[in-house]
Amino acid sequence: MAVTVLCGKIAKTIQKQELDEITAKFGKICIDIGTGDGRNIYRKAKNDKETFYIGLDPVKDNMEEIAVKIAKKPEKGGLDNALLVISTAENLPDELCGIADRVTVLFPWGVLLEGIVKPEEEFINAVKKAAKNGAEFEFITTYSANCEENMMEIRGMPELSLDYFNGEYKEKLRQFGLTVLNTELLDNEFVKGFDSKWARRLAFGRKRDFYRITGIIG
Ligand SMILES: C[S@@+](CC[C@H](N)C(=O)[O-])C[C@H]1O[C@@H](n2cnc3c(N)ncnc32)[C@H](O)[C@@H]1O
The missing domain is CATH 3.40.50.150 (Vaccinia Virus protein VP39)
Incomplete structure (x- = not known):
């Protein structure tokens, strides 16, 4: 199994091990279901660097703009504590189970x-x-x-x-x-x-x- 994430405008799949590595250094994980354009979690992630924020939504296009911003260098607004996942709530990827x-x-x-x-x-x-x-x-x-x-x-x-x-x-x-x-x-x-x-x-x-x-x- 794998989870489909948005890296800039590109959707790619990552395995559980990679997700664990990305989130490992953060004290807490927050998952926002039906995150829409991702702007709510972007702001939260920017103001709370101790927590890793995952926004989940089935509509890739709506999340693209913020995914591009997240992927930038930190001085240009990029974040290492936010990730956008393409999925419905009902089909929550196994990788996201029991982590929030x-x-x-x-x-x-x-x-x-x-x-x-x-x-x-x-x-x-x-x-x-x-x-x-x-x-x-x-x-x-x-x-x-x-x-x-x-x-x-x-x-x-x-x-x-x-x-x-x-x-x-x-x-x-x-x-x-x-x-x-x-x-x-x-x-x-x-x-x-x-x-x-x-x-x-x-x-x-x-x-x-x-x-x-x-x-x-x-
Ligand atoms: C009103 S919108 C955005 C809400 C968002 N939390 C915000 O504050 O902007 C509701 C979102 O729910 C998403 N959605 C619809 N069905 C869904 C489902 N089954 N699982 C997860 N998200 C879903 C839609 O794609 C849409 O982006």
Whole structure:
């Protein structure tokens, strides 16, 4: 088995041993599932040199610009603590299993949103698989009948509220092996602190409620 990574614009496969060598000198590993354009993990990696950041997304083209930046020399913005992986959550490469101290899913959409928010076992299992036992997880999500009525109807999405996340959701995650420790209601201002094009579109668009759910795996 091998994991497909983006080196600049080139997709190449690396083996587990190579991945272990690349990450060995870092105290912690964070995996961001559905990373989009990779800008969120780029910023985090730049500000936290002790942690190795892995962004995972099936859409190679969206990650190319940041992959090119990561591959540059350090003085030109290059980083040795960030890597972009081409994969879906459901097909998490074996090489990424059990390595993360922290797993994040930020502002998901489509099937990933459905999998995290309903929640569906297949997607929560992907979070679990990536993590070490006792690792932290963080999900941030937003949608509402005001802005996404059609999507909610088509996908059969629950209405979001702190009651939902503290009640039914918390219990389902517990059954899947994740312990929710905190749920927060946040606003557009909070999301202005993220860098991805998608996060910025949400942050600077209509006023929204954002929910942040954090906890531990296991
Ligand atoms: C709204 S976008 C970007 C979210 C990103 N975290 C951000 O903050 O910009 C959602 C991302 O989820 C990715 N995605 C869709 N299905 C996925 C799946 N099954 N597994 C992992 N990522 C998926 C999409 O390619 C897309 O880049």
